[in-house]
Amino acid sequence: MGVKALLSKPLAAYVHKKHLRWMENPVEAQQAVFRKIIDKAQNTLFGRDHKFSGIKTHADFVKAVPVRDYEGLNQYFNKVKEGERDVLWPGTPLYLAKTSGTTSGTKYIPISKDSISNHIDGARDALLAYVYETGKSAFLDGKMIFLSGSPELDEVAGVKTGRLSGIANHHVPGYLRTNQLPSYQTNIIEDWESKLDEIIEETIDQDMTLISGIPPWVQMYFDKLIRQTGKKVKDIFPNFSLFVYGGVNFDPYRKKLFESIGKEVDSIELFPASEGFFAYQNEQNDPSLLLLLDTGIFYEFIPVSEYFNDNPTRLTIGEVEVGVNYALVVSSNAGLWAYSIGDTVKFTSVKPYKLVVSGRIKHYISAFGEHVIGEEVEKAMNATVGLFPEVELTEFTVAPYVSQDHGASYHEWLVEFAKPPLNASAFSEELDKQLCKLNTYYNDLITGNILQKLKLTQLARGSFRNYMKSQGKLGGQNKVPRLSNDRKLADGLLEAK
Template identity: 60%
Template sequence: MTSLKSQLSKLFAKYVAFKLNKWASKPTETQQRVFKQLISKAKNTAFGVDHDFKNITTYEEFRQNVPIRDYEELKPYVERTVNGESDVLWIGKPLYFAKTSGTTSGAKYIPITKESMPTHINAARNAILMYIHETGNADFVNGKMIFLQGSPVLEEKNGIRLGRLSGIVAHYVPKYLQKNRMPTYKTNCIEDWETKVDAIVQETIDEDMTVISGIPSWVQMYFEKLTLKTGKKVGDIFKGFNLFIFGGVNYEPYRAKFESLIGRRVDSIELYPASEGFFAFQDKQEEQGMLLQLNSGIFYEFIEADKFFDDSPQRLTIGDVELGVNYVIIISSTAGLWAYNIGDTVEFTSLHPYRVIVSGRIKHFISAFGEHVIGKEVEQAVQNAVAESSASINEFTVAPQINPVEGLPYHEWFIEFEKEPEEESKFVQILDKALQEQNSYYFDLIEGKILQPLKLTKVKKNGFQDYMKSIGKLGGQNKIPRLSNDRKIADKMYQLELTK
């Protein structure tokens, strides 16, 4: 018998689908409206005054007045906000700072404002509601739901609370889900990731878990601990488990391993959240890509990734983008981020409506020889190799080997196998062939005898977890970069003796 909660969720889902389709069908008008609202509201802020927002009436004027910035370049304004000043990047003071670990800048403080906070919550909610609307499956709302996330314990800095995004969002779980939500607040506050996962296993092992959410690599760790403790498949432990919600990384390299751990296939919803904004979510089960959130107080610009480091790369708006091109995504938002480079690259899979996949990071690529290999390409190569072999993979990363002891340079692939391929040489050939087929520069370098085909270095069981632990980034929202343009990760793996 259908519960009242699931009946109500279907009605709400129908309403949300109607509202989403309304703005998704008018993308240019929607973005133009968002743009005008942003400029109007921020015209009297310090940033608005410095960039003459009062006299900006068109996107062209905005482009002339506001250069693209990354965190380092926006940092002087952020620091004024962190120090307690009002009306700097946005009206008033932020509600929170999402604290993230930067590379060159140490800790990064990304503002979350009264206007931007609801967009994080609504997008996550709408992703689930769109799934209900499409599939009619709403029974899971009656079961237990787990969200593997960072600690909800927040610090305070000049009257503004700060913490990890997932910890901040944990304070906004709707009341109607509080009874279903796991783990307990006490367990969620455990800082050490391994201790936390062990506690979550204890709390959830006898529950009716229907929805499980988190970054795939860390959910995999949870599943493995459950299986080790019970000797059962996750799908047998949680018979009602039928929906996996994830974000942060591509699920496909993990899918075979997950289905093995679960014992069956479950539906999944992909999300694209970040401290800077909730940009997209999967709105259709059978469509590739995630619906770009054009009506969430974020104005988007795009620059072709191949031209990003040119002196004056062309900045495009939503109406100018094309399918299959790798773009750097630039945002201006109600959080007070202006022409801000978030560091991600995306490709559009649909223009009606606008759907994207995350193709990588503008700083996470290999171009030691001009090949510009990106995350999407290596992930596709892994999918091909796994599909054509008996292998399954836990984790991987790729680095250039510029100065080998002998022979030509090459790409070194560090792979932690769950199940090693029966024919390792064939597996490597499939990987390399798939990369050559996707990337013409890499193909030319192999053909021209500038590079030799890739080489495989096998990583010990739990080697990547040990690596993340060694750098203090085990768990939470931390992820292994798929690609590096240097050998910092590679050298550390060897130093820690994590390779076979």
């Protein structure tokens, strides 16, 4: 066992003991975060505008600070981008994390000197939690690949700016730098396919032990490796033992990914975003994620059924219930205040507080009043694939088709298979049954002949890759929306196929 693997075990035990203190006192931990960030931001522009000096309780905060998304806080973000000080948080940001917005174009999310540790320590602690639970640490002595965005940073009003994954790349601990791949020169290549070719050249003969990235882009890496060598990944990298991922639900990609590897390996799911590192999987036998409650982020939770109300209920950590879908709202030491990040979560446990990411608040289909969400289409697809063992899924998305003729509308599932079903109509029938089980409104529309049963449209191999490439969103941290309430993505895919 190498030095890194050996030293990681006492460090993992220390971090676990530290986390137990807030895990056993979650409400108090969140109250301490709340008080600290409110007090520190009192004299900022936002703090003065919202009378932070008078905020003593969460009820005061709810009255003073409405829930807003990026567009709602744009006047403050613009001042930050222009170089003004003390706008949302004391001083100026350490970084601006650049991310794609749906209506506002490119978004710039501040990361402060106080909040950067949340991003870096969260990823570190996820690995240490794995070491503590399993006792496995040998992966730390091998090579580790992080498939991410470019670490090359620009400047906006004197503040370094780039993708979150690129910013994080600059904070990889020194003791892991010698293990990290790809090289900086390769990582800054903008064209994803050219970058992937270089990554393969740099890694194909290395002792890769950990691979991290968003599953569909990792699958592309594996596909190229297999084509080049004619071998499964386990035979190329015999010591590869840990897969780390985040950003999308792993289940739709699991079967094909492990088939490419040639065996199952341990995996850790992370819940990172430009707005903060929120949670990670801390137990191998439990896929849900431990919510981090003492890292400078104060959480609020809005029941999804109330999200679009004028005055939705805003719950704190001690008030949530298991099994309810909530929109996640954060206030933090980065200077975000009652900020709706767009994700929905569902708690699986409250001792400790653990959750799953159930979807995006803006990603749904309700063209006919059914309000089908991402969690439901993924569960329906996973259950159906499980009944058709020959099927390997590459990617899919769902969109409504609205007809002017009564009873002629339907949901269109655009699916790219690595291995298609032998009986596509039976697969489609089962998929519709599974969705009917999961969403009673959809079932009522089907049984009432308001909607036809879903239409399965098989796309040619490479359709999603080609479409994402045409949009400049191939690779990195980009994700395909699982479903949409309009046909922009669906029509784009059909035109590109």
